[in-house]
Amino acid sequence: MSDTQSEETGPAERQEPIPMMQRILDSPFLLLFLGVVVPTVLYTIWGVMEVASIPLAQ
Template sequence: MSASPDSRNERVPFMQQLFDSPFLLLIAGLVVMFIFFTGWGLVEIFSLPPATLP
């Protein structure tokens, strides 16, 4: 008599799987920070003016 859908046939969303697994969450956090800081560093390097040598 329940109106809710059958939970066995329902697919679990990706973000719920990510938040349910602490190791996947850790890996995702490390990957995001690695990409962010690497991108930030590359922007800083390419935005530096050329150095004048004495």
């Protein structure tokens, strides 16, 4: 009986969901995406828009 129980709990333990944060940290390409997009938007694109919006001298 106990053997049966352990066989039943084994797969259940394996199916325990991995926390979302751990899944993010275990995904190198998701991290790569975030690590490129965040500075590209906040620093580069916004910064270039700032420069582009400076009026030309007459």
